[in-house]
Amino acid sequence: SWPTYEDIYKKVIEIAKFLDLPRFPEITEDCFLHPNILCMKYLMEVNLPDEMHKFTCEVVKMTGTGEVDFLTFDPIAKVAKTVKYDVQAVAIIVVVLKLLFLLDDNLEWSLSDIAEIYNEENKEDKPWFDFRKWYQVMKKSVDEKKQKWEEARAKYLWKSEKPLYYSSIDKPVVYKRREMVVNLQKQFSTLVDSTPTVEKKSPSSFQFNWREEEPGKICFHGHSLQGILKKKGQSLTTKNPLYWLSTQKFCKSYCKHVTTYEESNFSLSYQFILNLFSFLLRIKASSLHEEVSLIEKRLFKTKYSKTKKKSSRSRK
Amino acid sequence: MSDFSEELIRPSSDDDQVEKCVLSGKGMYFPWLRKHVETVETRGKKEKDFAQATNACLNFIQEALQKHQWQRAAEYMHSYLQILEDSDSYKRQAAPEIIWKLGSEILYYHPKSSIETFNTFADRMKNIGVMNYLKISLQHALYLLHHGMLEDASRSLSQAETWRYGEKSSSQEVLINLIQAYKGLLQYYTWSKKKMELSKLDEDDYVYNTASQNMLNHTWKTSINLGPLIQTPGVWDPFVKSYVEMLDFYGDRDGAREVLTNYAYDEKFPSNPNAHIYLYDFLKREKAPREKLISVLKILYQIVPSHKLMLEFHRLLRKSDKEEHHKLGLEVLFGILDFAGCTKNITAWKYLAKYLRQTLAGDHLAWVQEEWNSRKNWWPHFHFSLFWAKSDWKEDKALACEKALVAGILLGKGCRYFRYISKQDHHVLKKKIKQMKKSVKKFSIVNS
Numbered sequence: 053s054w055p056t057y058e059d060i061y062k063k064v065i066e067i068a069k070f071l072d073l074p075r076f077p078e079i080t081e082d083c084f085l086h087p088n089i090l091c092m093k094y095l096m097e098v099n100l101p102d103e104m105h106k107f108t109c110e111v112v113k114m115t116g117t118g119e120v121d122f123l124t125f126d127p128i129a130k131v132a133k134t135v136k137y138d139v140q141a142v143a144i145i146v147v148v149l150k151l152l153f154l155l156d157d158n159l160e161w162s163l164s165d166i167a168e169i170y171n172e173e174n175k176e177d178k179p180w181f182d183f184r185k186w187y188q189v190m191k192k193s194v195d196e197k198k199q200k201w202e203e204a205r206a207k208y209l210w211k212s213e214k215p216l217y218y219s220s221i222d223k224p225v226v227y228k229r230r231e232m233v234v235n236l237q238k239q240f241s242t243l244v245d246s247t248p249t250v251e252k253k254s255p256s257s258f259q260f261n262w263r264e265e266e267p268g269k270i271c272f273h274g275h276s277l278q279g280i281l282k283k284k285g286q287s288l289t290t291k292n293p294l295y296w297l298s299t300q301k302f303c304k305s306y307c308k309h310v311t312t313y314e315e316s317n318f319s320l321s322y323q324f325i326l327n328l329f330s331f332l333l334r335i336k337a338s339s340l341h342e343e344v345s346l347i348e349k350r351l352f353k354t355k356y357s358k359t360k361k362k363s364s365r366s367r368k
Numbered sequence: 369m370s371d372f373s374e375e376l377i378r379p380s381s382d383d384d385q386v387e388k389c390v391l392s393g394k395g396m397y398f399p400w401l402r403k404h405v406e407t408v409e410t411r412g413k414k415e416k417d418f419a420q421a422t423n424a425c426l427n428f429i430q431e432a433l434q435k436h437q438w439q440r441a442a443e444y445m446h447s448y449l450q451i452l453e454d455s456d457s458y459k460r461q462a463a464p465e466i467i468w469k470l471g472s473e474i475l476y477y478h479p480k481s482s483i484e485t486f487n488t489f490a491d492r493m494k495n496i497g498v499m500n501y502l503k504i505s506l507q508h509a510l511y512l513l514h515h516g517m518l519e520d521a522s523r524s525l526s527q528a529e530t531w532r533y534g535e536k537s538s539s540q541e542v543l544i545n546l547i548q549a550y551k552g553l554l555q556y557y558t559w560s561k562k563k564m565e566l567s568k569l570d571e572d573d574y575v576y577n578t579a580s581q582n583m584l585n586h587t588w589k590t591s592i593n594l595g596p597l598i599q600t601p602g603v604w605d606p607f608v609k610s611y612v613e614m615l616d617f618y619g620d621r622d623g624a625r626e627v628l629t630n631y632a633y634d635e636k637f638p639s640n641p642n643a644h645i646y647l648y649d650f651l652k653r654e655k656a657p658r659e660k661l662i663s664v665l666k667i668l669y670q671i672v673p674s675h676k677l678m679l680e681f682h683r684l685l686r687k688s689d690k691e692e693h694h695k696l697g698l699e700v701l702f703g704i705l706d707f708a709g710c711t712k713n714i715t716a717w718k719y720l721a722k723y724l725r726q727t728l729a730g731d732h733l734a735w736v737q738e739e740w741n742s743r744k745n746w747w748p749h750f751h752f753s754l755f756w757a758k759s760d761w762k763e764d765k766a767l768a769c770e771k772a773l774v775a776g777i778l779l780g781k782g783c784r785y786f787r788y789i790s791k792q793d794h795h796v797l798k799k800k801i802k803q804m805k806k807s808v809k810k811f812s813i814v815n816s
Contacts, residue, residue, distance in 0.1 A: 054417050206424040207447040215453070226453075232496060233452050239489055240449070240471075243442040243480050 057335040061136060068127035079123040086123065087112045090141035097332065099190060099262045100145070101181050101275045107148045115350035117144070136343065142329045143343035147351065149325060152280055153183060154294055157319040160184075163280050181275040187324070189270055193260060194328055201331075259332060297348055313338035419459075422451050429470055438478040445474060452496070464496045468504055476511070483515055501531055502543040509550060518554060525551040545597055549607055552593030556610040559586040563617070587614055598627060601636040609646060616650075624650065632664075644668040645677065658684060662693065669700060674707035679715055686723070695735050698727060702739045711751060712763075717770035724777050728811045736813060740778055751775070752785040761792060769800050776808030 079085050091108040095101075112118040117140060125134040153160040164184035171179045217226040262271040315323055315337075323337075326344075330337040425448045432441035448470075451463045475481045475489055490508040494501050505528035512521040528547050562583045566576070594611045598604055608631055615624040628650055632643040648664045665681040678700055685697035701720045704710050727736055752775045760768040772789035779786070790805055 202424065203428065206421055206428050207444060208421055209447060209450060210418050210421070211450050211453055229453055232492065233449050236449050236452075236467075236471075236489070236492060237446050239485060240442050240446040240474075242485075243474070243478050244439065244446065 057139075057333075058339065065127070065134065068125070071127075073127045075126040075128070076124055078120050080120055081118070085137045087118055087137070087141050087144060090137060091144055094138075094142055094145055094329075094332075096262075096273065097258055097260055098145070098328065099186065099260065099272045101277055102273050103275075103277045104145070104148055104152075107151065108144050111144050111147055111151075111347070111351065115144075115347055117347070117350070138333055139335065139340060139343045140347070142333060143340060143347045146325055146329065146340070146344050147347050150295060150322075152277070153321075154296070155319055155321040155325065156294075156296065157321055159294075160321055167280075178274065178276045178278075181272060181277055181280075185270060186272055187321075189272075190328060191324070193269070194331060197259065198331060297345075297352065313341040418454070419456070422448065422454070422459075426466070433470065433473055436477070438474055441470075441474050442478060445471060464493060464500055468493045468500065472507065472511070483512075483517070486511060502528055502540055502547065505531075506543060506547055506550070509547075513550075513554075518557065522551065522554045525554070545600065548593045549597050549604070552590050552597070553607060553610060555586050555590040555593065556614065559583055559590060559614065560610075562586065587618065590614060598631065601634070601638070603638060603640055604631070605640070605642050605646075608643075612646065612650065621654065625654075632667075639671060641668060641672045641675070644671070645675075648677065658688060662688065666696075669703070673700070673703040674710055678704050679719065682719060682723075694727075695732075698723060698735055698739060702743065705751070706743075712760075712767060714764065714767045714770060717767060717774060721770050721773045721777075724774065725807060725811055728777070728813070733813065736778075740813070744778075748779060748783070752779065752783060754784045754788060757785045757788040761789065765794060765797055769797060769804060773804045773807060776804065777811050777813060780812050781805075781808050 081088065083089075088105075088109050091112075092102075092105055095104055095108070116122060117135075123135055123137075149155060153163065160183045164182050167180040167182040168184070171182065215226045215230040217223050262269065262273065313326075326337045326340050330340045333340070425444050429441050429444045429448060432438075432444060445467075449467065451459060452467070454460045454463070471489060471493070472486070475486045487508075490504060490511075494504045494508075505524055509521040509524045509528070512518075512524065525547050529544065529551065562579060566579050566583065590611070591614070594607055598608060598611065608627065612624045612627060615621075615627070628643070628647040631637060631640075632647045637643070644664055644667055648661065648668070651661055651664065662681070662684055665677065665684070668675060669678060669681060682697050682700045682704075685693040685700065688694070701716065701723060704713070704716050705720065710716055724736065751771065756771075757768070760771060768789055772786050775783050776786040781787070781790075786808065790801055792801070794801070
């Protein structure tokens with residue numbers, strides 16, 4: 053089977069502990085693995101406006117996930133853990149999206165309507181970011197990519213060059229079988245197009261490229277978030293005053309997970325966002341959901357401690 | 369644009385998520401448990417990614433075949449072949465059949481594939497796993513037949529005939545029978561070719577003897593193959609036909625008759641109208657007595673009342689002496705015209721017109737009324753509407769006249785069809801129309 057992200061992550065920590073590795077080099081603000089920079093990378097990848105970066109930096113500051121000590125991996129510390137850098141960065145973006153658009157299958161579309169009207173009337177100015185348009189562009193692109201990925205997975209050749217066998221009695225049978233398969237494969241490969249479609253591996257790790265404007269593809273990097281912000285005194289704040297938590301209560305029992313993700317409990321926009329990012333990172337949507345909940349836990353510490361007090365009071 | 373968001377907007381539910389991992393009012397929820405429960409089907413082993421990938425591959429192949437994308441199907445087939453090496457022996461055994469079915473489809477339709485590639489593929493698949501040998505051989509032979517390579521097909525079938533592996537299971541018996549049947553059919557074909565050649569040769573030609581001897585050999589071989597087969601219940605139309613033709617040629621009338629009667633009347637055989645047709649044709653050639661012919665066709669009438677032989681049947685019945693046959697003749701005619709495929713059959717209408725006149729003149733009004741009773745609700749709309757009157761007159765005036773006569777007799781001269789046709793002015797058919805009006809006046813059952 054293909055190895056999963058969680059698996060490798062656990063093994064990373066185990067090996068580092070086993071090898072008694074010293075503290076890793078520190079991750080400061082200008083290091084590539086710092087959430088600010090990773091957030092920028094993923095915002096670009098997913099074609100969201102650059103202005104959102106301010107918000108992600110704010111969230112990083114408020115949750116303390118940008119601290120050097122938090123980020124650096126120290127295997128010999130008492131509790132060896134490391135941060136899943138990319139997953140965390142993406143989770144921060146999800147939280148920011150929730151802050152700005154609420155993602156309750158309602159507000160984001162009304163905000164899009166307003167943005168659309170503004171864009172129609174003011175074609176000269178910098179366009180306001182329209183969630184609906186972004187959704188359409190992203191859905192199409194990500195569906196295409198997903199389809200290609202699934203096809204490539206289905207065609208994957210698993211068996212090694214030399215056939216495996218577990219006892220010497222099996223050897224002739226296994227070799228004969230391999231010979232048959234190779235012959236048959238040769239027959240079918242002559243039917244396939246003779247030009248091998250070996251895709252050149254591009255040097256960058258970006259899966260999408262939004263710079264080249266095609267008729268269906270719009271680049272949202274330069275769009276402004278003006279439509280969803282309003283002035284409050286000296287600073288700007290979001291028009292959206294509401295927020296919903298991904299997890300109300302965290303699991304404290306012995307099972308290894310933190311929270312569970314049942315798709316039907318959440319809005320379709322939220323599901324779309326989770327699926328989009330989890331496909332990009334090739335992880336499960338539930339892992340991303342877990343990470344988002346953890347970020348929210350740090351962000352809304354007071355809310356969680358309030359509910360804790362409430363539940364302890366009710367037990368009395 | 370707005371309908372797009374319409375489909376996504378749901379009534380905003382309570383978004384406060386309550387992830388319950390401990391016992392509470394609503395019950396427990398373990399997502400990881402579901403995956404384990406699903407593995408019960410696979411006897412406790414979690415579906416590995418290999419199995420998942422091969423399943424996905426299979427789905428893609430099927431999708432590509434449905435869309436006729438042969439190229440794409442070949443690509444996926446290339447990757448799917450690795451299932452022959454699956455460590456799961458259950459899957460490994462089921463694989464050759466799937467691969468044969470899908471692979472033969474691809475190779476049949478792919479523009480780049482040729483007969484040789486198909487042959488090599490078939491040969492290889494035959495040798496993978498012993499159970500499939502017969503089936504693949506038979507299908508391979510049919511493929512070769514389709515491409516006109518008769519000798520190769522015959523050779524392949526002979527090879528398959530001699531195959532033995534352990535005890536013959538019942539399904540293999542069936543396959544072996546089929547193989548023998550097709551072999552017999554191929555030999556029949558060579559025989560009939562030789563017969564044609566022979567007919568062109570002169571009797572005195574020295575080649576004639578050798579050729580006829582050759583033919584006899586083939587006959588003998590074919591009869592060995594086909595004879596016992598025809599005893600087994602089933603539908604063997606092309607085989608029976610060829611066998612009977614051969615027997616007929618050599619003058620073995622009794623043998624042929626026996627085979628045909630067996631084929632038609634043996635209860636173990638499924639009901640097959642063709643059997644009766646073959647028997648009837650044979651008896652007609654033999655100039656069998658009318659009674660016999662009528663009894664054979666009676667059965668056919670019961671199975672397929674709209675067959676074109678029914679008109680012949682009617683003629684036979686008409687010529688017969690018995691009164692019950694005459695009544696049956698009327699029934700048969702009405703029966704033929706019940707079917708939509710025969711509505712424009714001018715012979716049928718002509719017969720009906722003439723026969724109605726004959727029957728009514730012979731004072732058998734009761735018969736006509738009996739037949740008409742079950743039909744008077746729907747025949748007027750079915751045959752005699754104004755629409756039909758117009759279109760029939762445009763298409764085929766003779767047909768229209770016959771129909772009008774029948775309509776007039778059965779529905780009276782007030783019916784639309786009759787009125788429309790009688791109003792038409794056509795210098796050739798004027799006389800006929802006049803006759804029609806007279807007959808209707810005389811015979812119409814509405815008045816009496």
